Amino acid sequence: MKTPPGLGLLLLLGLLALAFGANVATGSIHIPILDIFSILLGRSTDNPAWASVILKLRLPQAVTATLAGAALAVSGLQMQTLFRNPLAGPFVLGISSGASLGVALVVLSAGAGGATLSGWSGNLGHVVAGIGGASAVLVIVLLTARRVPTLTLLILGVLFGYAASAMVSILLRFSSAESVQSYVIWTLGEFSGVSWSQLTLLAPLLVVGLGIAGASVKPLNALLLGEAYARSMGVSVGRVRIWLIASTALLAGAVTAFCGPIGFLGIAVPHLARSLFQSSDHRVLMPRVILLGAILALVADLLAQVPGSSQVLPLNAITALLGTPVVIWVIVGRPSLKDSFSR
Amino acid sequence: MTEALLEAGGLVLGYRRGRRGVLRVSSELDLTVRAGQLVCLLGPNGAGKSTLLRTLAGMQPALSGWIRLLGRDLAKLSPSELARRVSVVLTEPMTTGNLTSRMLVSLGRYPYTDWTGRLSTEDWAKVDRALEVLGAEALAERPVAELSDGERQKILIARALAQEPRIMILDEPTSFLDLPRRIEMLALLRELVRSQGCSVILATHHLDLALHYADRLWLQQIDGPFESGAPEDLALSGALERTFSSRDLRFDSERGEFRFARRQGGQRIGLQGEGLPVVWTRHALERLGFEVTADLEGDRVRVVEAEGSNRWQWFFGEREGCEGSIESLTARLSERPATPRAAVSTSSRQ
Numbered sequence: 001m002k003t004p005p006g007l008g009l010l011l012l013l014g015l016l017a018l019a020f021g022a023n024v025a026t027g028s029i030h031i032p033i034l035d036i037f038s039i040l041l042g043r044s045t046d047n048p049a050w051a052s053v054i055l056k057l058r059l060p061q062a063v064t065a066t067l068a069g070a071a072l073a074v075s076g077l078q079m080q081t082l083f084r085n086p087l088a089g090p091f092v093l094g095i096s097s098g099a100s101l102g103v104a105l106v107v108l109s110a111g112a113g114g115a116t117l118s119g120w121s122g123n124l125g126h127v128v129a130g131i132g133g134a135s136a137v138l139v140i141v142l143l144t145a146r147r148v149p150t151l152t153l154l155i156l157g158v159l160f161g162y163a164a165s166a167m168v169s170i171l172l173r174f175s176s177a178e179s180v181q182s183y184v185i186w187t188l189g190e191f192s193g194v195s196w197s198q199l200t201l202l203a204p205l206l207v208v209g210l211g212i213a214g215a216s217v218k219p220l221n222a223l224l225l226g227e228a229y230a231r232s233m234g235v236s237v238g239r240v241r242i243w244l245i246a247s248t249a250l251l252a253g254a255v256t257a258f259c260g261p262i263g264f265l266g267i268a269v270p271h272l273a274r275s276l277f278q279s280s281d282h283r284v285l286m287p288r289v290i291l292l293g294a295i296l297a298l299v300a301d302l303l304a305q306v307p308g309s310s311q312v313l314p315l316n317a318i319t320a321l322l323g324t325p326v327v328i329w330v331i332v333g334r335p336s337l338k339d340s341f342s343r
Numbered sequence: 344m345t346e347a348l349l350e351a352g353g354l355v356l357g358y359r360r361g362r363r364g365v366l367r368v369s370s371e372l373d374l375t376v377r378a379g380q381l382v383c384l385l386g387p388n389g390a391g392k393s394t395l396l397r398t399l400a401g402m403q404p405a406l407s408g409w410i411r412l413l414g415r416d417l418a419k420l421s422p423s424e425l426a427r428r429v430s431v432v433l434t435e436p437m438t439t440g441n442l443t444s445r446m447l448v449s450l451g452r453y454p455y456t457d458w459t460g461r462l463s464t465e466d467w468a469k470v471d472r473a474l475e476v477l478g479a480e481a482l483a484e485r486p487v488a489e490l491s492d493g494e495r496q497k498i499l500i501a502r503a504l505a506q507e508p509r510i511m512i513l514d515e516p517t518s519f520l521d522l523p524r525r526i527e528m529l530a531l532l533r534e535l536v537r538s539q540g541c542s543v544i545l546a547t548h549h550l551d552l553a554l555h556y557a558d559r560l561w562l563q564q565i566d567g568p569f570e571s572g573a574p575e576d577l578a579l580s581g582a583l584e585r586t587f588s589s590r591d592l593r594f595d596s597e598r599g600e601f602r603f604a605r606r607q608g609g610q611r612i613g614l615q616g617e618g619l620p621v622v623w624t625r626h627a628l629e630r631l632g633f634e635v636t637a638d639l640e641g642d643r644v645r646v647v648e649a650e651g652s653n654r655w656q657w658f659f660g661e662r663e664g665c666e667g668s669i670e671s672l673t674a675r676l677s678e679r680p681a682t683p684r685a686a687v688s689t690s691s692r693q
Binding site: 215217218221222224225226228229231232233234235236274278279280281283 | 400402421422423424425426427429430431433435441442446447450451453454456458459460461506
């Protein structure tokens with residue numbers, strides 16, 4: 001309330017535009033910036049191959065990064081509030097592990113059958129498998145959630161992760177080298193594998209998930225005081241919990257299915273937002289977490305492409321390497337983590 | 344008689360534990376809470392006070408019986424309808440987030456806002472009014488995490504008040520507070536029910552405060568009858584004593600407080616003097632295990648005022664002396680040999 005409330009938001013929007021532009025402007029091939037503008041405005045350029053690089057590769061990749069970053073960050077925020085735990089996130093609760101197992105089942109059991117990660121029909125299988133796996137884990141987590149304390153729940157999430165990777169490793173043992181490689185590459189995470197046609201499936205899923213999250217800001221705020229208080233204020237806690245889980249399963253599951261299990265963003269961005277904007281109000285946090293998640297995903301993707309070289313680094317390595325120092329700096333430097341999650 | 348806000352009949356509290364059957368916490372209770380009443384729920388730990396409060400707040404179903412809120416069946420109210428009638432302050436520790444006090448209080452407007460949770464000017468006015476009633480305006484912009492226990496309790500009550508309930512239910516709101524803060528809290532709540540026309544039900548362990556501030560007491564016992572009534576009636580009828588007394592505790596009906604039952608064969612000692620010094624000297628003597636009398640002979644202590652300060656003259660058997668403070672008096676009493684004293688005091692009384 002001290003600074004104009006819209007100022008930070010405008011700044012983030014500006015940063016998002018900048019990150020999006022930088023993401024589109026860089027890659028393994030150098031394309032002059034003026035030509036990029038020409039291509040985006042639909043004019044012809046010196047090199048016709050450039051147009052196809054920008055329009056068919058870089059643009060869908062940047063859009064995917066934007067959406068996926070926002071989706072992961074929002075699902076992290078929802079889970080942290082629902083479980084009232086700073087370590088909660090899609091990863092910790094085993095949602096991504098479930099999605100990984102689902103995808104592994106599809107990729108590896110298809111085996112030499114020839115289904116690969118590219119192509120619409122193949123992806124539909126992965127998406128269904130990813131969301132199915134994610135939902136299955138979440139339902140188990142929730143059924144358990146009614147009976148055990150939160151800490152136990154987190155331990156269970158970690159255990160689900162181990163169980164899932166155990167099953168994956170058994171599957172790997174009996175799969176062809178080809179499908180194993182395909183799976184391993186999927187686990188490294190990338191935004192570049194998503195084409196426009198795949199985006200027509202991914203984007204609506206994420207928009208629906210984000211929509212549910214956006215519609216949940218009011219009950220999320222009530223949940224800050226715990227479920228008992230939330231109930232006393234008229235929140236149908238059971239119903240809200242189902243919606244939050246549906247949204248998270250949709251967001252985290254779909255992103256994981258299309259882009260691989262991308263770590264770090266889901267846990268870190270909400271903390272970053274709480275710290276930067278000094279608020280736990282979800283009406284403040286939700287749009288900022290969306291923007292911040294998108295910005296960080298775009299920057300991570302940009303760095304993973306190692307501008308100026310033809311090398312591409314694993315996205316997961318970048319999100320962790322880029323984010324960890326930032327988050328440590330932010331949460332150690334300010335006491336807000338303690339404020340947010342303890343009395 | 345003012346209108347009955349809450350009525351319950353044949354209410355049996357407890358938990359259904361699936362295949363392990365049913366855990367009954369109470370016998371059949373019949374309750375009435377009227378507008379403008381401050382009701383204090385007292386009872387030993389484990390008597391089911393929290394269960395009763397949770398049941399009345401609609402947070403947990405009763406095993407049987409009915410509850411009516413302003414004439415309507417509590418079980419049939421929607422969560423939002425219920426939230427406009429009843430608000431709570433709970434004991435559970437809460438994560439307050441980076442919330443300012445004002446933001447936390449504004450959550451009390453939850454049942455009245457649209458789906459975005461945005462507060463209208465009128466809503467904000469009610470939030471500020473709630474802070475004002477609690478005398479917590481100065482805390483408004485402070486993060487809740489930085490508040491002291493007493494300040495946080497005020498903010499939580501302000502939140503419950505901003506919900507504009509007809510009944511406010513508080514589970515041990517005084518337990519983390521020091522004595523002055525406890526008194527302040529109870530006085531404030533009583534002021535609240537008078538001025539807002541709502542009623543307050545609160546569980547507490549502080550019998551002395553409940554006796555002074557409650558319009559009505561509910562006494563819940565483990566395996567005993569549930570009793571309710573004006574505090575004075577319950578003291579007179581001995582219900583208070585029945586609820587709390589144990590082998591080592593005795594209810595002092597005159598002072599309205601419990602004390603350790605005096606050890607059998609306690610030494611008698613006379614006490615003379617006037618005013619506050621006598622009250623506190625008696626306090627000290629009783630702490631040492633003496634039975635204080637008004638005897639003018641035998642072992643005795645006399646409090647006198649000399650040159651603007653108090654002096655304690657003592658006569659123990661053959662010896663006598665004068666002390667400048669209660670502490671040195673009690674030190675003197677402690678070093679006195681035990682056996683001859685009993686003989687002296689016995690003989691002196693005959």
